[in-house]
Amino acid sequence: MTMDQRLTRRGLLGLIGAGAALAAAPGLAAPATLRGKGDYRAIHLFSSRLGESVNTVYWIDGEYIPEALDEISHLLRDWRQDLVKPIDPRVIDILAEAHRKLDAAEPFEVVSGYRSPQTNAMLRRRSSGVARNSYHIKAMAADVTMRSRSVEQMYRAGLSCHGGGVGRYSRSGFVHMDCGPVRSWGR
Template sequence: MTASDARAGQVDRRRLLRGMGGALLLPLLPGCGFGPEPLPDPWRPGSRLDAVVPTIDPYLDITNTNTGDRVALRFFDGRAYDRRAIRQLDWVFRDWRQNRSPEIDPRIYWALAALADAARRDGHSGQISLLSGYRTKRTNRMLQRKGAGAASNSYHTRRRAADIRLDGIPSEQVSDYAEWLQIGGVGWYAGSNFTHIDSGPIRTWSA
């Protein structure tokens, strides 16, 4: 067992229940379908995120801290994706150095919506600061040369990751809730005060 596994296992779920308020009170709906437009792979039936998707408000208020771009919108209307909203989100998540904005894995948007919805239920704004979204391989190599901690196989280069801060919520608490949701990969970066999430295999770490 790794240190991060031990930390995750020691999380006080009652504290999370209090800290993220109504989020953990969302009803779990195992096996519940979700409209006519299925979410693409890698969607993992049985995860807590999948279970609560039907109860999440798919509203995101996100600011890219590098560009200042901000969007506040609802990307799903209860039946289908709002393609214009998705394109706007993809633009905010773009590699701003290379001006590339491919389609981001929608699971990332649902994960962020779950976190933001939980924050709003607890009386916070739910506003998200995006530190890093999509990266081209060229940008990723540049960050590696600078010693910025970018992994060679980063999920950022696969359109499946986000580094975030959530207004008013300590990064450790954001990470704990993301772990509980079984989003995929969750990294807590205490020194830089941000949380990494990705839609890869379920795993956790801290730095």
């Protein structure tokens, strides 16, 4: 389909609406092509361990943006092994919605994203809190924290999404969110 075929009056209005929304969000990376009605989802993540951040629109008008998903997956990589696995977009949706509910300007700081089986096994040897068949191995989970919000606030925001598992790790200062079955745990 050529650009002329896709650019209808409605599509043009969507481009203008999405452009206005993006302009209102300073520092937000815009995807190569904005399409549709302007309905979009964005996420802002930071990894202090890697010194990297992602602040991007990853979904527009019902479609995920492959380049944005690649950028998010790269940030959520197994940094110990430097391995990237595509992150399940549902976990990104849960993180984005939980962040929206927290109404915070600060990004989620990533504690852990994808973990290779080797990394997960190493962490299991160090801690009883690491699951053998962790959703991290499946690239379906992320552990996050924020300085401006408590573990309890992040946990409640994650629970309110009703999108998967939410674990509260108060002593370690982070919340686990995954797109597996809806369940919760932790203190």
